[in-house]
Amino acid sequence: MFKKYLILFATLFIAQSTMANGIFDNPTTPWDVAEKLPPLDNISCKFTQEKSFKNKTVKSGGNFEFIKDKGVIFETLYPVKSTSTYTSEGNKQINGIITGIANKNYSYINKNFNLFYISSATDWTLALKPKEKSPAFGQLESIIINGTNNINKMIIKTTNGVTTEINFYCGK
Numbered sequence: 001m002f003k004k005y006l007i008l009f010a011t012l013f014i015a016q017s018t019m020a021n022g023i024f025d026n027p028t029t030p031w032d033v034a035e036k037l038p039p040l041d042n043i044s045c046k047f048t049q050e051k052s053f054k055n056k057t058v059k060s061g062g063n064f065e066f067i068k069d070k071g072v073i074f075e076t077l078y079p080v081k082s083t084s085t086y087t088s089e090g091n092k093q094i095n096g097i098i099t100g101i102a103n104k105n106y107s108y109i110n111k112n113f114n115l116f117y118i119s120s121a122t123d124w125t126l127a128l129k130p131k132e133k134s135p136a137f138g139q140l141e142s143i144i145i146n147g148t149n150n151i152n153k154m155i156i157k158t159t160n161g162v163t164t165e166i167n168f169y170c171g172k
Contacts, residue, residue: 036117038124052162112130114131123146140159143157
């Protein structure tokens with residue numbers, strides 16, 4: 001019985017790794033993504049985050065709220081309480097990405113990022129890499145977003161070697 005679970009776990013791990021690694025072999029257009037990506041609705045859920053620096057990983061977690069027409073709010077509960085709001089003009093880059101994907105309005109994203117997309121029967125993966133003329137170029141390496149009906153995971157890599165992985169626990 002243990003062997004069956006080990007094989008299942010290994011298969012799922014390899015499939016997820018392959019999907020994330022192979023994403024950049026699948027360029028796409030914003031119009032293709034808009035057609036294929038499921039609609040994303042407002043949601044409140046829990047999140048955990050691991051931010052990896054060269055020799056250190058910092059873990060945090062808390063509450064996450066996605067407001068389709070405005071953006072997102074991260075209420076971090078540990079290790080330090082804080083709130084990060086990406087719903088205003090002050091956070092135009094991040095807010096533009098989030099609301100653009102949610103509302104299938106890819107004009108900001110298409111102007112600033114190359115898009116990559118793959119899907120399976122159960123999930124989808126969307127990746128963004130900054131274009132040379134983007135304000136994010138030189139700072140951001142990539143954003144990989146994975147989901148089913150909602151976003152399940154985001155991996156943000158910067159050019160200075162910092163990787164942030166955020167997992168969302170929404171619902172069941």
